[in-house]
Amino acid sequence: xxxxxxxxxxxxxxxxxxILGAFSADHPAMTLxxxxxxxxxPVSTVHRLLAGLVDWxxxxxxxxxxxxxxxxxxxxxxxxxxxxxxxxxxxxxLEDLSQITRENVQLAVREGSELVFVERIAGTGAVPVLTRVxxxxxxxxxxxxxxxxxxxxxETQEEVLAGPFDRFTPLTVTDPAVLRRMLADIRKSGFSVSxxxxxxxxxxxxxxxxxxxxxxxxxxxxxxxxxxxxxxxxAPLVRTSARAISRxxxxxx
Numbered sequence: 001x002x003x004x005x006x007x008x009x010x011x012x013x014x015x016x017x018x019i020l021g022a023f024s025a026d027h028p029a030m031t032l033x034x035x036x037x038x039x040x041x042p043v044s045t046v047h048r049l050l051a052g053l054v055d056w057x058x059x060x061x062x063x064x065x066x067x068x069x070x071x072x073x074x075x076x077x078x079x080x081x082x083x084x085x086x087x088x089x090x091x092x093x094l095e096d097l098s099q100i101t102r103e104n105v106q107l108a109v110r111e112g113s114e115l116v117f118v119e120r121i122a123g124t125g126a127v128p129v130l131t132r133v134x135x136x137x138x139x140x141x142x143x144x145x146x147x148x149x150x151x152x153x154x155e156t157q158e159e160v161l162a163g164p165f166d167r168f169t170p171l172t173v174t175d176p177a178v179l180r181r182m183l184a185d186i187r188k189s190g191f192s193v194s195x196x197x198x199x200x201x202x203x204x205x206x207x208x209x210x211x212x213x214x215x216x217x218x219x220x221x222x223x224x225x226x227x228x229x230x231x232x233x234x235a236p237l238v239r240t241s242a243r244a245i246s247r248x249x250x251x252x253x
Contacts, residue, residue: 015041016049020058020073025135029066086218087119089248090209094121097222097241101234104129104223105241107209108144110152111136113160115145118218127202127225130168138166140179143206143221146192150183151208151216157183171196191235192221201226205234207242212250220245 022030022038032050036043050067053059057072090107098105103123108115114136120129131137139145139152139160149160165174173179186192194204206221220242222234 012049015039015045016053019046019049019053020069023069025132029062029064029068031066035067086209086249089251090218090220090245091119093241093244093248094119094220097220097237098123101222101224101237102126106131106142106144106204106221106223107218107245108137108142108148108221109218110139110148110156113139113156115139115142115148115219117144127223128199129202129223130198140165140174141168141172141194141197143192143194143204143223144219145206146182146186146194147206147208147219147221148216150186150192168198169196169200171200173197189235191231191239192219193231195231196226203227203229203231205231205238207235207239209242209249210246217249218245 018039018041019035022035027034027038030038032043032047035050036046039046050059050061054061054067054070057070059067059073060070061067086109087107094105094107098121101123102125104126105121105123106117106129107119108117110116115138117131117133117135117137120131120133122129131142137145139149149157152160161176161179163174163176166172167174173182182192190207192204192206194206196202198204202223203226204221204223206219208216209218209220211217220238222238224234
């Protein structure tokens with residue numbers, strides 16, 4: 001959690017969340033001193049808060065002395081309605097799409113000016129991807145991100161298009177004018193294309209998932225090796241899956 005998002009919480013809670021927010025895919029396990037450096041909090045403060053987080057089960061301490069995210073935190077996170085209900089309804093259709101294509105299938109939601117991956121199914125022998133469930137990513141580079149940005153509120157679009165932009169490859173689009181045209185095309189065509197924007201060997205095609213009121217609440221994508229298929233042949237498959245998920249979501253109470 002960033003300092004701005006922690007603002008408004010009590011100082012003890014804000015610091016505890018700061019400690020939890022220090023963990024990432026690059027730093028899944030850290031010692032007391034490492035946590036103090038990453039959070040810029042006094043060692044004594046971190047030590048005191050770690051005891052409470054371990055007692056509750058949010059963190060676990062291994063035999064090597066390093067702290068890791070605990071199962072209790074995962075259990076609570078799994079109850080998030082936007083992720084859990086969506087994932088349960090979408091999973092059968094994501095699995096079908098993965099089995100038909102044997103490629104990577106992803107499901108994501110927008111959280112502010114970023115996306116969060118809710119589900120990912122790796123295809124047999126499919127191109128490697130940089131994503132993982134629960135990870136955040138830029139909205140401007142991936143197939144799912146472009147879909148979510150294209151249907152985001154105008155103020156969110158302006159915030160993202162104002163930059164700065166993450167550049168992953170030489171082909172990552174960072175020109176706001178080009179991105180605006182891409183977003184307009186996505187709204188018109190009903191699908192997105194991210195061609196070698198994240199890695200130089202991957203092509204992603206995404207489509208929007210709607211709720212019962214017609215709002216875009218998620219995006220699904222198919223990620224294939226660049227050159228193995230054309231976007232126009234993948235788009236109907238992805239759009240069909242997205243529509244099936246949308247129908248399933250409409251049945252939620």
